[in-house]
Amino acid sequence: MKKKGNKITDISVMIAGKAGDGVLFTGNVLAKILKREGWWISTYRDFPSNIRGERTNYTIRASLEKVYGRANDIDVFMAFDCGAVVEHADKVAKEGILLCDGIGIAHTAPSRIEGRTYHIFPLRKLTRENFKSEIYKNMIALGALSHILNLDFRIIEEIVSEVFLERKGKKIVEENIRALQLGCQKAKEMVQSEELHPLVNKADSGRLLLSGDEAIALGALAAGCRYFAAYPICPATEIWQWLAVHFPEFNGLVVQTEDELAALNMALGASYAGARAMTSTSGPGASLMMEAFSLAGMAEIPVVIAHVQRVGPSTGIPTKTEQSDLDQWIHGAHGDFPRIVLSPGTPEECFDFTVKAFNLAEVYQCPVVLLTEQDFGQNLRTVKKFDMTKVSIDRGKLLNQEQLEKIKDYRRYRFTPDGISPRALPGMKNGLHMVESNEHDEYGYRDEDSGNRIRMMQKRMKKLESATKDLIPPKVWGDKESKIGIIGFGSTFGPIQEAIAQLQEKGTRSKYLQMRTLWPFPRKKVQEFLDSCQEVFVVENNFSGQLSRLIQSQVQVPFRLKNILNYSSLAFRPQEISSQIQKVVQ
Amino acid sequence: MKKEADFHLSDPTWCGGCGLFGIFAALKKAAVSLDLDPEELVIVTGIGCHGRLNNYFKSYGFHALHGRILPLASGIKLSNPSLPVIGISGDGDAYSIGLGHFIHALRRNISLTYLVVDNRLFALTQGQTSPTSDMGYVSVSAPYGTKEFPLDGPRLALASGGTFIARGFSGDPKQLASLIEKGIIHKGFSFIEVLSPCVTHNKIITSQWFRENIARVEEDPKYDPKNRTQAWKKLSSKGKIPVGLIYVENKPSYEDLILPDKERPVVFNDLSLDIEKFEKIMEKFQ
Numbered sequence: 001m002k003k004k005g006n007k008i009t010d011i012s013v014m015i016a017g018k019a020g021d022g023v024l025f026t027g028n029v030l031a032k033i034l035k036r037e038g039w040w041i042s043t044y045r046d047f048p049s050n051i052r053g054e055r056t057n058y059t060i061r062a063s064l065e066k067v068y069g070r071a072n073d074i075d076v077f078m079a080f081d082c083g084a085v086v087e088h089a090d091k092v093a094k095e096g097i098l099l100c101d102g103i104g105i106a107h108t109a110p111s112r113i114e115g116r117t118y119h120i121f122p123l124r125k126l127t128r129e130n131f132k133s134e135i136y137k138n139m140i141a142l143g144a145l146s147h148i149l150n151l152d153f154r155i156i157e158e159i160v161s162e163v164f165l166e167r168k169g170k171k172i173v174e175e176n177i178r179a180l181q182l183g184c185q186k187a188k189e190m191v192q193s194e195e196l197h198p199l200v201n202k203a204d205s206g207r208l209l210l211s212g213d214e215a216i217a218l219g220a221l222a223a224g225c226r227y228f229a230a231y232p233i234c235p236a237t238e239i240w241q242w243l244a245v246h247f248p249e250f251n252g253l254v255v256q257t258e259d260e261l262a263a264l265n266m267a268l269g270a271s272y273a274g275a276r277a278m279t280s281t282s283g284p285g286a287s288l289m290m291e292a293f294s295l296a297g298m299a300e301i302p303v304v305i306a307h308v309q310r311v312g313p314s315t316g317i318p319t320k321t322e323q324s325d326l327d328q329w330i331h332g333a334h335g336d337f338p339r340i341v342l343s344p345g346t347p348e349e350c351f352d353f354t355v356k357a358f359n360l361a362e363v364y365q366c367p368v369v370l371l372t373e374q375d376f377g378q379n380l381r382t383v384k385k386f387d388m389t390k391v392s393i394d395r396g397k398l399l400n401q402e403q404l405e406k407i408k409d410y411r412r413y414r415f416t417p418d419g420i421s422p423r424a425l426p427g428m429k430n431g432l433h434m435v436e437s438n439e440h441d442e443y444g445y446r447d448e449d450s451g452n453r454i455r456m457m458q459k460r461m462k463k464l465e466s467a468t469k470d471l472i473p474p475k476v477w478g479d480k481e482s483k484i485g486i487i488g489f490g491s492t493f494g495p496i497q498e499a500i501a502q503l504q505e506k507g508t509r510s511k512y513l514q515m516r517t518l519w520p521f522p523r524k525k526v527q528e529f530l531d532s533c534q535e536v537f538v539v540e541n542n543f544s545g546q547l548s549r550l551i552q553s554q555v556q557v558p559f560r561l562k563n564i565l566n567y568s569s570l571a572f573r574p575q576e577i578s579s580q581i582q583k584v585v586q
Numbered sequence: 587m588k589k590e591a592d593f594h595l596s597d598p599t600w601c602g603g604c605g606l607f608g609i610f611a612a613l614k615k616a617a618v619s620l621d622l623d624p625e626e627l628v629i630v631t632g633i634g635c636h637g638r639l640n641n642y643f644k645s646y647g648f649h650a651l652h653g654r655i656l657p658l659a660s661g662i663k664l665s666n667p668s669l670p671v672i673g674i675s676g677d678g679d680a681y682s683i684g685l686g687h688f689i690h691a692l693r694r695n696i697s698l699t700y701l702v703v704d705n706r707l708f709a710l711t712q713g714q715t716s717p718t719s720d721m722g723y724v725s726v727s728a729p730y731g732t733k734e735f736p737l738d739g740p741r742l743a744l745a746s747g748g749t750f751i752a753r754g755f756s757g758d759p760k761q762l763a764s765l766i767e768k769g770i771i772h773k774g775f776s777f778i779e780v781l782s783p784c785v786t787h788n789k790i791i792t793s794q795w796f797r798e799n800i801a802r803v804e805e806d807p808k809y810d811p812k813n814r815t816q817a818w819k820k821l822s823s824k825g826k827i828p829v830g831l832i833y834v835e836n837k838p839s840y841e842d843l844i845l846p847d848k849e850r851p852v853v854f855n856d857l858s859l860d861i862e863k864f865e866k867i868m869e870k871f872q
Contacts (some may be wrong), residue, residue: 224857269661
């Protein structure tokens with residue numbers, strides 16, 4: 001928790017229980033309430049890959065300043081069972097408050113756990129006594145939290161109506177509000193005023209609360225993507241599920257394929273025919289896509305692949321975060337071919353980079369990968385409304401019928417100075433051509449002549465050079481004069497930003513290079529950054545330091561890079577980064 | 587009116603006597619009799635000797651990855667249903683590496699025409715055993731004879747919900763052309779297995795052998811291709827290999843069920859953003 005005078009400026013609430021308890025639902029409603037009250041939100045889910053029975057927890061962080069990650073401590077803790085308390089009590093701040101259903105407790109509960117106040121709050125008992133279904137325990141819990149956090153009951157009622165009125169009817173809305181009031185009342189009777197964490201609310205300014213996956217889906221829709229083929233996989237499925245709801249209204253098509261081999265091939269078929277097409281995946285799904293990824297490179301078909309990384313190798317931990325698939329997209333698949341890998345660090349960038357990805361894919365006629373992570377792929381963040389007037393669609397050298405008819409001797413893979421050839425679509429007059437997965441000549445027909453092979457290879461790879469000017473450059477944050485540098489990509493953005501602030505508080509100034517295009521590698525900017533530092537830390541959610549290795553293979557590193565690695569399956573806490581840097585620089 | 591020559595890009599260089607010549611001829615015949623235009627027809631081929639067809643046949647062509655013909659062709663057809671799309675595979679392509687896609691294409695029922703050229707071995711890679719090779723078949727990959735039972739494509743298709751199942755023979759391009767024509771007209775997925783000898787690697791299953799071992803279903807006056815039970819019996823009988831239209835069924839095609847706007851293919855969408863609609867959608871996140 002952070003405070004300015006008596007006023008809370010940053011708070012974290014954890015809701016924990018077992019899968020099936022409604023932890024996610026309760027947390028999402030709380031996040032929405034706090035968002036409406038004007039707070040910047042960052043949620044963090046720590047869920048097992050299981051529908052029922054296993055431990056699960058969800059943290060909602062609310063701050064008066066923009067935040068993109070989890071805090072170091074929990075301030076308010078609501079547990080659906082005692083097991084959750086045993087597991088997480090040590091993460092609760094000393095002045096924090098714990099509430100626990102107390103189910104299965106065999107002895108009298110202490111009123112404090114190492115200084116933290118602790119209450120048995122009989123959620124299930126209250127539910128049984130007052131309601132027909134145990135499902136109301138979630139609203140009773142929310143009611144209790146609303147008292148502790150001093151939430152605006154009008155906003156809560158408004159959200160409850162939005163959630164239930166259309167789907168379940170008025171009666172259910174009333175029952176839920178009764179449950180909320182009951183929870184609130186019971187908390188009032190139980191909790192002392194000094195234990196409260198009252199939040200002073202401001203008006204909401206119409207911000208959005210959404211996940212990175214949803215931001216990618218919105219970006220795809222805005223970018224004119226109208227064909228989406230994928231196979232279900234955690235934690236990327238939310239992109240598809242959102243598009244499945246909204247695409248029909250825009251005459252778009254979402255197809256569930258039999259596997260990821262089919263997903264990318266199908267997207268390529270649609271793109272070849274002229275649609276803006278996309279797929280999404282994670283972990284093992286990406287491995288299956290490597291074959292068609294290489295086809296996209298050879299056949300020069302635009303396609304966007306959103307990869308929301310989870311813990312690997314193999315099936316790994318499907319619902320948790322990691323950054324260990326960087327190597328796969330940069331070096332994976334057979335043969336050399338042009339590819340672009342983008343790495344958004346926030347939901348805003350998820351939206352912007354998705355729009356950009358579609359333009360890059362079509363302009364340079366190659367596959368573009370949007371590499372994100374479960375951490376902000378599935379967790380919610382508050383963002384300003386996306387600015388639709390900034391969305392522009394560039395279809396590159398895609399020909400229309402009129403342009404095509406003027407071309408004598410059309411060649412789909414014509415050699416050009418920038419390596420990009422004018423593109424005709426099947427069904428067009430005067431555009432007959434062949435698309436070959438084999439090496440081919442300018443017309444697309446198989447050609448195994450070594451001279452042609454050299455020219456074709458150079459033509460395709462030339463496109464990456466041409467793309468350099470058009471790519472999203474790395475961004476420098478923090479104190480630009482500092483000699484202490486941090487480099488990271490993707491979801492480490494939030495924790496690194498906060499780590500910089502923590503270091504600053506202790507008198508250590510630092511700066512941060514956010515890698516936003518991972519391939520083609522932005523050599524010049526990275527070299528400049530390294531040359532301006534005496535010490536550089538590379539922060540990554542993986543075991544082997546894949547980004548660090550990539551940097552060393554691409555530029556001259558004047559000193560040894562220091563890795564700050566986390567392969568615990570959990571996202572970094574800012575403290576984990578700042579403390580390691582502090583140790584070295586002191 | 588187009589002529590067969592309009593679809594002839596160049597003379598094929600398959601081995602003399604290869605079944606693919608008959609398939610090439612049948613495709614041209616079917617394209618002419620349906621009055622197709624090379625510029626509206628898309629042919630997707632797989633890896634194998636059949637995959638050279640795009641080099642000889644004039645149309646939009648896509649020589650895809652081994653086994654991935656159907657998902658690729660499905661993407662083309664679904665985003666632009668106004669194009670006739672024909673997929674061609676070998677037995678390795680369709681029944682080995684791409685088998686999963688085959689079953690799902692059958693149940694999905696997208697209006698594609700799919701020819702599986704069955705020569706009962708891998709020809710392009712020098713004659714290895716394929717899923718349709720006979721038990722005991724000796725090849726470079728099974729020098730002591732294969733120990734696997736062969737796969738039966740048409741029966742699998744029937745069990746998987748296929749709505750158009752036919753079998754042709756490369757030595758009878760006229761019948762094959764008529765099956766391809768019917769297949770292209772069929773609403774939904776049309777599957778045509780084509781018996782096609784490999785003159786170079788298979789000295790047992792020759793053109794002559796096929797001639798002696800096939801029987802046209804239409805020669806049986808009582809045979810009704812709309813009758814699923816009869817079709818199953820016919821395909822399961824120990825006698826000669828049935829050729830002709832084996833099974834046909836009216837079922838809604840996938841594109842008819844799923845496309846939001848039947849009149850306007852996905853590829854013809856105006857991509858400019860309807861900002862008002864978008865703002866409304868964003869409100870859901872507030």
